[in-house]
Amino acid sequence: MMKTFLRLIIRVSLIAAIAIMAARLMFPLPDISNRPVSSAIPISTTTPLGKIVSDGSASHGEDKTGVFPLANGHDALASRIALIEAAVQSVDAQYYIWHNDTSGILLMDALYQAAERGVRVRLLLDDNGVAGLDDFMAALNAHENFSIRLFNPSTIRRPKFLGYTFDFFRMNRRMHNKSLTVDGSVSIIGGRNIGDEYFQVFDDNYYIDLDVLAAGAVVPETARVFDQYWNSQSVFEVETVITGKVDLPAFQDRVEEVRSSAIAKEILQGAVDSATGYTNGDAELEWTRVELFADDPAKGLGIASPEQLLITRLIEILGGVETRLDMVSAYFVPAVEGTALFSLLAESEKQINILTNALNTTDVLMVYAGYTKYRRDLQASGVNLYELKLRSTNAETQRMPLSGASLHAKTFAIDDARIFIGSFNFDPRSAALNCEMGFLVHSPSLAVRLSEQFNGPVERVSYQPMLTPEDKMVWQEVREDGELTIYQEEPGATRLQQILLVILGLLPIEWML
Incomplete structure (x- = not known):
């Protein structure tokens, strides 16, 4: 009886292994071996934000960072929109979740408008958190100034979860990072994903969260970490993963639908008010020492050593x-x-x-x-x-x-x-x-x-x-x-x-x- 059971287990395991190998051959990951390296554009005093931050660094010390906490959801959303609208050279953003809702569409449109102005936009998203956005991502990615990449994507788009059946251990590793860096000058990091519930767009269902805006010494380090992820082996260009017709008018129709709502108008007015503070240098930042902690993107491949993990540094700090x-x-x-x-x-x-x-x-x-x-x-x-x-x-x-x-x-x-x-x-x-x-x-x-x-x-x-x-x-x-x-x-x-x-x-x- 036991031998029969063991033979059954072996047969099932063998069939499963063959099925997994066949699926990986049928739905392979794109080849990125010859992909050129892309790098962040450094801060420049020729940009409005760059000049404000450079003046602040000169006054408070090149090793200091100006910080401002963003505890209120509306402020956190308005600040992101304001910074993107102030961009002249570049916007680099990476997020775990990006929803097709009011805040998600307003921010995505702000990135598109920045690309239209000639700003280089790089958007890195975790493939787990972009449900229903394939067509919009393909349309925006077709813009010459707008590049979108996906972290550990499923090579099966519909239904996406089938990718887990033959590539579970890769797809179980996700990019939970949340950062936005504009003109190499200002970054926002924290716990918020992009979605209405994270910014308390509506009062009946929201999350309590916290972000911090930073300008100064820590921003180049934040940009360097973004580059590491953008160029990592877990990240793939949208055009190599998503296929089909590029329909920009569909995205623009969605933008018009969202912008016509009363709540969107209120949010956009808040962004205008926030922009005044940042672009005039009126924002009251606390200048202090800031350290960036981040996992090495090798963690997305399952090959990071203990010293490359954020948890190692956190344990050292907590122990003190x-x-x-x-x-x-x-x-x-x-x-x-x-x-x-x-x-x-x-x-x-x-x-x-x-x-x-x-x-x-x-x-x-x-x-x-x-x-x-x-x-x-x-x-x-x-x-x-x-x-x-x-x-x-x-x-x-x-x-x-x-x-x-x-x-x-x-x-x-x-x-x-x-x-x-x-x-x-x-x-x-x-x-x-x-x-x-x-x-x-x-x-x-x-x-x-x-x-x-x-x-x-x-x-x-x-x-x-x-x-x-x-x-x-x-x-x-x-x-x-x-x-x-x-x-x-x-x-x-x-x-x-x-x-x-x-x-x-x-x-x-x-x-x-």
Whole structure:
């Protein structure tokens, strides 16, 4: 019986291997072996942005970077549009998700208009996050000044997910980076993808997130990292992946449809107001030291060494916490190693505060199940955990920076002195599979701004899981009227969700979370 079963397994494996090899031969990746290298255009004082930034660097030091946080979604969107509209020489952008919605089309049109002005536009997108945009990308890519490339694309376009059936390990590695650099002068990096929910275009469904605008010393380094990705072996030109008719009028019709809406007009007016500040040099930047952390694009091929990984540098920094760590991570799965690190810090009398999504605000139940496996050990060691609850209808609570529908930010502050803002979630996927990036800003003012949220405001917009003296887990909630409520079970969880959390926690899928 056993021999028969083993023979069956061997036969099935052999058939699967042959099918995979055949599929790869039928749908091969394009040959990019002779592709010329493309490089960023450096900052020039002949451009308006370049002159403003160069003057700022001269006043504050060539080794300093001017930074401005973008916590408000409308400001983050308006700032991007304003910078693109101010571009004279180049725009380099890379994003994990780009939606065919109001913000996505307005930004894509801003890039197209820049190309029409003679600006060189390079747009690098992860193929996982561009659903329904193939025709638009093909049309824009046909412009002589507009180049689009895709990271680890599926060679089957419809349905795209079939590419996973024969190239899973390549396509499971994604580019999660989010950056925009204009005229080699100004960059925006953070946690936001391009889509209405990331910019709070509508108030009923949005993410809390954080970006930072930077000008000065760190921008050339950001441009260099973009070049590394743009020229990497995981990236392919749109014209080699997407075939079919190039229909620019269809894109222009979509732009007209979007621009005619009341919300688009409001957004574009906000971009005009933002542009005035940047182009006149009126934006109040804090000039300080900024370090860029980024995975080597070799991670997209699965061949990066530990020293090429962002997580290696982050662990070194976190290991040096002296007094407190305040962390916001939308998806938080610390795994064994992370749990040990945070627990050691807490047991060493460091104040460790971590905010993530609650069950009723997370958009990925599997990730939440991964988090719950380590929650008890973290609490036992003294780590303060907070789980963002559903948005309150109370006007005062809604004005809080950390109040919203769902958490998407990825940031942490160390010792009220430094703050990391980027795309990195503390989970196995960000650590080992997805390519990530972010800025470490040496700014006590920005670090304290995040830490102050944990000195009161956070507890009013979250549940706080705790262990009782009897070692039972309960959840504490400070309600809007100040009343304290204790939950004996996961707040808002249905019986089915509780069962699913247990089942998902048993599956061997943590490495993908």
